Amino acid sequence: LKEQAEALCNGARECARRWWLPATSGNFSFRSSAEEGGRIFITASGLDKGSLTPENLVEVDLDAQMVAGEGRPSAETRLHGVIYRDRPLARAVCHVHTIWNTLLSDRFAEAGCVTLEDYELLKALSGVDTLRRREMVPILENSQDYVGLGRTLEEALRLHPAIHGVLLRRHGLYTWGESIGVALRHVEALEFLFEVEGRRLRFAD
Amino acid sequence: LKEQAEALCNGARECARRWWLPATSGNFSFRSSAEEGGRIFITASGLDKGSLTPENLVEVDLDAQMVAGEGRPSAETRLHGVIYRDRPLARAVCHVHTIWNTLLSDRFAEAGCVTLEDYELLKALSGVDTLRRREMVPILENSQDYVGLGRTLEEALRLHPAIHGVLLRRHGLYTWGESIGVALRHVEALEFLFEVEGRRLRFAD
Amino acid sequence: LKEQAEALCNGARECARRWWLPATSGNFSFRSSAEEGGRIFITASGLDKGSLTPENLVEVDLDAQMVAGEGRPSAETRLHGVIYRDRPLARAVCHVHTIWNTLLSDRFAEAGCVTLEDYELLKALSGVDTLRRREMVPILENSQDYVGLGRTLEEALRLHPAIHGVLLRRHGLYTWGESIGVALRHVEALEFLFEVEGRRLRFAD
C-alpha cells in the first residue's frame, strides 16, 4: 500500500507541475486489492497537489464513507466510488482540470462527446491495439448535486463499456486504469490528444 | 512571521518559475496579525522573484512607509495598502504579470471587466460555493500616478464588495486572500480561467 | 557504451520533461561502433521515459532481434533498423510524439512533406551551412503494419538522401544523427521549426 501511495503522489505532483491540478483542484485515488480490503485511498480535499505526500491520502469505502486518515475526502469521492463499482478492474482513478479539457468539454458539449480517431497515441489507452479505433469521451453536464452527477456518470459508464474517460463540462476529466501507472498514462494520452484536437480546430477555421 | 515569510517566498518562486513575474515585475505581500502589529511585509523593488528569500522582504505600514528591512518598497506598495485597508480580512496580496492577464485586460478594457461564469474552478475562490456564480474582475486603466490609481482601486473595491481580484490594463492582476495560501490559490484559479477564456474567444471567432 | 547509454537517457528524460514522449510513447536508440559490434541499444517498450536509466535499454541487432537486456524492444525497433541500414553514418535515432509534429504531419499530409526554409536554425541540422537551404521533411502515412511501414521508410530515405527527419502522419517524428548529441540537436531544431511553422500558419489566415 505504501508503494502505491508513493506512486500516486509522485504522479499527482508531476501533474501539478504541469498545471493540471490548479488551485487545489482535482483528486487522485487508488483502490486496494480485495485481499487488502478493497478500500479507496484518495487525496484529501483542499490540498495543493504540488507537495502531496502519502499522509495526505484518506481511506474511504466505496460509499465514500471515511475509514481512516486526516482531513476530509472531497465531495467528488462519490464519483470515484461510482467508477470503482462499475469498473471492477479499475484500481486507480485520476481527475484533472486542464486548459484543454475545459475548452473541449465546452466546445463539444452539444455533440455530447469528444471523438478521437486515427492517432497513434490512442494505443496508449488500455486494450486499444489499433489506431483506427474511434475513441469516444462522453461529456456530462457539470453539477453540484453529486448524487445526481453520480447517477449520470453511472449511466454513461454502463452505456459505453469501452470508454477510458469522461469529461465534466467546464470542469475536467475523469479517467481510470487497472493500475496507477495505467491511469496516469491515460491522463497523459488523453490530455495530449485534447490539446492536439483543440489546436487542430483552429487550423480548420 | 518567519513561517509566513517562507510561504510567501515559496509561492513567489513558483510563480516566477511559471513566468508570471517576468523581468523583476510583480510583488507579493502579507500582513501580520493585529497582535503582531498589522504591518505589511512586501517584496523589495527590482528583484528577480525566482530566487526570493525572506531577507528580500521589507516591512512597511499601511501608508507604505518603510519600517524595517533592506532595499526599498515598490511604488506599488501603496496599492497593497489600499487593499489591506478596504478588505480587513485580507492577510496577503499577490500581483502578477502574465501573458493571458495582459491580453484579457486589454481585450475587455472597454467592457470594463472580465466576467467568469459556470466554471467549476470558480469554487477555488474564497466564499464561492457555487459554479453558477458570475465572477467579475474589474479592469482599471493603468497609470503611473499611484495616488490616483490608489483612489481608483479603492472605488472599485467599495463598488464591488464580492470581487476577488482587479486587473490593471496591459499591466497585471491584483488578488488577495485571508491567508497566503488563499491568495496564491486565487492567483492560480484566476490565471487558469483567464487562459481558458482567452483561448475560448478564438474558438468562437 | 556506458557513457553513450547515459547520454541517451539524459536526452530522453529531458524530452519527457518537455512532454515530447507522452504516455510511454516514443523510443530512442544508439548504435555501437563497428568494433563494438554495431548493435542497437534501444529503449524497452512501454516505459515512462521521464525516469529512464541505462538498465532500461535493450540490445538488438539490425534486424530488431533481441540480443541482451530486460524488457522487450518496441515494435518500432524495425524502423530504427531501417534507418541505421540506410544511413551508415547514423549512430543515434530519436522518435518523439509532440503536439506540433502531430499537427503538421496531418495538416501537410496531402502535400506529402513539411518544407522549412530561410530559418537560421536550419544550420543546426548536420551538414547544413546555409539558411537558404530548403529542408524537406517527408510525411509517411501511418500504419500498424511495421513491415510495410519499414519499406515505405526505406524508399523515402533512398529517394531523399539529404533529409534529416521523417514524419509519420498523426504519429510523430523520426530523426537521426552521427552522434547522440547530433540526433538530440535535430529533435530540438526540427520541433522548434514545426512549432514556428504551425503558429505562423494562423497569422496568415
Next chain:
Amino acid sequence: LKEQAEALCNGARECARRWWLPATSGNFSFRSSAEEGGRIFITASGLDKGSLTPENLVEVDLDAQMVAGEGRPSAETRLHGVIYRDRPLARAVCHVHTIWNTLLSDRFAEAGCVTLEDYELLKALSGVDTLRRREMVPILENSQDYVGLGRTLEEALRLHPAIHGVLLRRHGLYTWGESIGVALRHVEALEFLFEVEGRRLRFAD
C-alpha cells in the same frame, strides 16, 4: 570575473530551460571592466546551453579575436563586438532564438520593426520610466555574411540610440544591458512582450 561568469551561465541555463536557446543556438557574453582589460567573455560555439559552465566561455577582444579559453567563439561574436563598441555602457549581450521572436521578426519584416507601446513591462527596460514610451525593436534582414550583417547592425545602433534590442529576421533577438542582470531582464521583458503582441494579433483578426 568568476562571479560574472557564474551569473552569465546561470542566466543561460535558465533561458535554455525555457527553450530560448534551442539546439545549441544563441550566445551570451559579458565584457570585463576597462581596468580588467575590456575583454569579451562569450559562450563557445556549438554547446548545449542547458549545462553551461564558466569553463565554456572563451575570451576574445572587441575584434572577435581569440585571447584565451577552449573551444572556438561563434561566428556571431562579431555582432557582440559591434554592440560593445557602439554602446560603451553595455557590459553584457544576450542573443536568444525563441518561437515568438522568430514569428514577429518575420511578421513585421516589411514594417521594419516591432513597436511596443503602453505596456507596464516596458518599465523593465533600462532608463524607461514611463509606460507611454513607444519602444521600437528594429528588424534586420538575416544574412550569413557576418561582416555585412555587422555593418547593418552598426547602422541600426547609430540610427536608433534609444533602442534596447534588435531582431534578425527568422533568426532571433540581440539585447544588451549595463550589467548581466539588466541584459537578462531585457531578454525576459522583450520576450514577454513579443508573445503578448503575437497572441494579441490573433484576437484582432
